[in-house]
Amino acid sequence: MTIRGKSVVRLADDFIRxxxxxxxxxxxxxxxxxxxxxxxxxxxxxxxxxNIKTLRWLHTKLERVKxxxxxxxxLSDGYFQEHILRGILISGEVFSMPACAIVKVLGNKxxxxxxxxxxxxxxxxxxx
Numbered sequence: 001m002t003i004r005g006k007s008v009v010r011l012a013d014d015f016i017r018x019x020x021x022x023x024x025x026x027x028x029x030x031x032x033x034x035x036x037x038x039x040x041x042x043x044x045x046x047x048x049x050x051n052i053k054t055l056r057w058l059h060t061k062l063e064r065v066k067x068x069x070x071x072x073x074x075l076s077d078g079y080f081q082e083h084i085l086r087g088i089l090i091s092g093e094v095f096s097m098p099a100c101a102i103v104k105v106l107g108n109k110x111x112x113x114x115x116x117x118x119x120x121x122x123x124x125x126x127x128x
Contacts, residue, residue: 005074008105012079015110016067022059024052032109041119061125062087062095070098078104078112091128097121 001009011030018026028048031037037046046054059065070082082100089095099117103110 001074007108008074008079009072011105011108011110012072012081012103016069016083019055020065020067022055022065024055027052027055030110032106032111035110036112038112038114040114040116041122058125061090061128063090064088075102077106078102078110089124089128093124095124 014026015030017023018030031048031051035048037048037051038044039046065085065087068084068086070084072079072081080100080102082098085095085097085099087095097117098121099115101116102112102114104112
């Protein structure tokens with residue numbers, strides 16, 4: 001693996017760790033100032049602060065947040081990742097949501113993140 005590849009993998013691991021621990025400061029440091037954040041279920045761009053708000057909301061609904069990495073492939077400009085977000089809903093039920101993301105990296109910062117998921121998997125989060 002190239003030095004760049006190792007750097008991208010380290011960034012991806014750091015990003016997942018920040019999401020799992022709800023470390024908003026770390027997430028902000030990983031994103032570039034003009035990061036492009038998009039999700040397929042609403043087709044809207046999200047600001048960093050909107051993204052952080054969503055992360056914090058997720059952690060009020062879900063305990064023991066863990067991203068199980070199914071597959072991660074390096075791309076010339078970042079990486080593709082397939083993962084399953086897992087945790088325990090505050091109701092005590094097990095939660096699982098498969099998703100994938102195409103992440104572009106420039107200068108050790110995430111400059112673009114397109115996340116794809118089935119919105120039906122979000123429903124349990126909305127009902128607790």
